[in-house]
Amino acid sequence: MMCVAALVAGSSSAFAAGDAAKGKEVFDQCVVCHNADTTETKIGPGLKGLFKKDKMASGKAPTEANVRTQIDEGGNGMPAYKDILSDQEKNDVIAYLKTL
Numbered sequence: 001m002m003c004v005a006a007l008v009a010g011s012s013s014a015f016a017a018g019d020a021a022k023g024k025e026v027f028d029q030c031v032v033c034h035n036a037d038t039t040e041t042k043i044g045p046g047l048k049g050l051f052k053k054d055k056m057a058s059g060k061a062p063t064e065a066n067v068r069t070q071i072d073e074g075g076n077g078m079p080a081y082k083d084i085l086s087d088q089e090k091n092d093v094i095a096y097l098k099t100l
Contacts, residue, residue: 016087016088016091017091017095018088018090018091018092018093018094018095018096019091019092019095020092020095020096020098020099021096022089022092022096023089023091023092023093023094023095023096023097024096025092026085026089026092026093026096027093027096027097030093033078034046034047035047035048036048036100037100043077044057044076044077044078045057047097047100048100049100050062050067050097050098050100051067051097051098051100056070057076058070058075058076064094067094067097068090068094071085071090071093071094072090
């Protein structure tokens, strides 16, 4: 029972609120590939209005879970950030992306 409680407690950070200002700082390393102020493609898609779109470049709906999966797993030339960014940094980036 303790293991289940630890897993649940450990996974809760994946759904914690992010800080958009801190997310912008983390996102600064993403601007090599992604525009934040336009939908125009750089190397990867422009992310302005991401959460207002019907679907992401992957074809999936732009939900927090799908965006996190994209960050974690990468794909189509994007590296995986699962082991590079902390859960809090991912929460912060998602909070920032919601402001675009």
